[in-house]
Amino acid sequence: MNDENTGAQQIKMRRILDKDGRSDKTLMPDLTENQIREIYRWMLLARMADQRAVILNRQGRLGTYAPLLGQEASQIGSAYALKPEDWVVPSYRETGVFLLKNVPLKNIYLYWMGNEMGSQFPEGIRITPVSIPVGTQTLHAVGIAWAAKLRGERIVSAAYFGDGATSTGDFHEAMNFAGVLQTPTIFFCQNNQYAISTVRKRQSAAATLAQKALAYGFRGIQVDGNDVFAVYSATKEARESAVAGEGPVMIEAVTYRMGPHTTVDDPGKYRDDQETENWRPLDPILRLKRYMENNGLWNQQIENRLAGELEEVVDKAVRDAESVRDPRPEEMFQFTYEQMPPNLREQLHELKQFLEQKEG
Numbered sequence: 493m494n495d496e497n498t499g500a501q502q503i504k505m506r507r508i509l510d511k512d513g514r515s516d517k518t519l520m521p522d523l524t525e526n527q528i529r530e531i532y533r534w535m536l537l538a539r540m541a542d543q544r545a546v547i548l549n550r551q552g553r554l555g556t557y558a559p560l561l562g563q564e565a566s567q568i569g570s571a572y573a574l575k576p577e578d579w580v581v582p583s584y585r586e587t588g589v590f591l592l593k594n595v596p597l598k599n600i601y602l603y604w605m606g607n608e609m610g611s612q613f614p615e616g617i618r619i620t621p622v623s624i625p626v627g628t629q630t631l632h633a634v635g636i637a638w639a640a641k642l643r644g645e646r647i648v649s650a651a652y653f654g655d656g657a658t659s660t661g662d663f664h665e666a667m668n669f670a671g672v673l674q675t676p677t678i679f680f681c682q683n684n685q686y687a688i689s690t691v692r693k694r695q696s697a698a699a700t701l702a703q704k705a706l707a708y709g710f711r712g713i714q715v716d717g718n719d720v721f722a723v724y725s726a727t728k729e730a731r732e733s734a735v736a737g738e739g740p741v742m743i744e745a746v747t748y749r750m751g752p753h754t755t756v757d758d759p760g761k762y763r764d765d766q767e768t769e770n771w772r773p774l775d776p777i778l779r780l781k782r783y784m785e786n787n788g789l790w791n792q793q794i795e796n797r798l799a800g801e802l803e804e805v806v807d808k809a810v811r812d813a814e815s816v817r818d819p820r821p822e823e824m825f826q827f828t829y830e831q832m833p834p835n836l837r838e839q840l841h842e843l844k845q846f847l848e849q850k851e852g
Contacts, residue, residue, distance in 0.1 A: 513782025565776030569723030627660035656687025717745030
């Protein structure tokens with residue numbers, strides 16, 4: 493539809509769950525009760541792992557970290573709709589996505605502890621390492637999808653990024669390539685309302701971020717990013733169309749970053765507490781919990797048992813990560829090139845000589 497005031501083309505937000513956990517049964521995705529319980533487990537694990545990372549940072553046991561608090565539905569709902577053979581290309585806030593793609597929590601903690609061995613994932617896991625530069629990973633996702641298309645593989649690549657990335661040149665180049673080449677790419681934008689300290693309305697005059705896809709010749713979908721069923725439904729739909737050869741899709745999940753941008757950020761300097769409180773009733777885990785309670789899938793006994801189980805998972809991951817030895821200086825030259833180029837071999841040789849002299 494057209495906005496009479498601005499002429500901007502708008503996209504209607506998809507929502508299935510209201511804040512009280514009541515669902516629109518006509519839109520509910522085909523999920524079994526066990527699958528819904530599994531989704532809830534993943535969301536709770538993501539939150540508990542995330543909260544522990546923040547505590548570890550405050551204790552000086554883990555470096556700067558990007559919390560996901562409030563974005564669990566966006567991450568778990570989307571990743572749950574993907575297949576093991578699909579590629580995921582994340583940014584730096586996708587702890588929940590990493591977990592669902594079977595990256596060990598130990599590795600996630602190890603990475604944020606400053607040990608690059610955390611990026612050495614088990615064989616067969618199709619997810620790229622954390623990408624810190626904003627928006628650059630979107631181009632990688634298009635490249636992976638294009639290669640898959642050329643090989644005739646029926647898979648998608650899913651690029652995860654925030655609303656701030658939609659203001660970068662790399663994002664627009666990736667969208668343009670994907671549209672022209674009709675790659676099976678899902679552009680998944682977690683619009684958490686802030687690009688560090690820059691509020692959404694200062695980033696773009698577009699009525700929605702999803703409509704940016706229209707300029708590049710493909711579909712944009714906007715969903716309530718705190719509604720796990722809406723996120724799952726939209727991602728499943730996008731995947732089906734992409735593998736069917738219908739080209740890329742962009743999904744804008746409208747959510748809210750309840751905590752800081754990273755553990756070195758102070759959100760109190762650019763937003764007031766009342767704004768955060770206004771979003772609290774829309775907590776994605778609370779909404780799903782209410783739905784489950786309404787449908788006989790949740791009670792406090794189940795919650796306590798699950799929380800205890802997941803706390804043990806998190807405790808073990810912390811112990812395992814902290815038991816890994818510190819990286820050796822010479823390892824900075826490894827794991828980048830299949831064959832080390834001459835200039836790096838020379839530098840590595842010089843480093844080894846220096847270390848030998850130092851030890852001698």
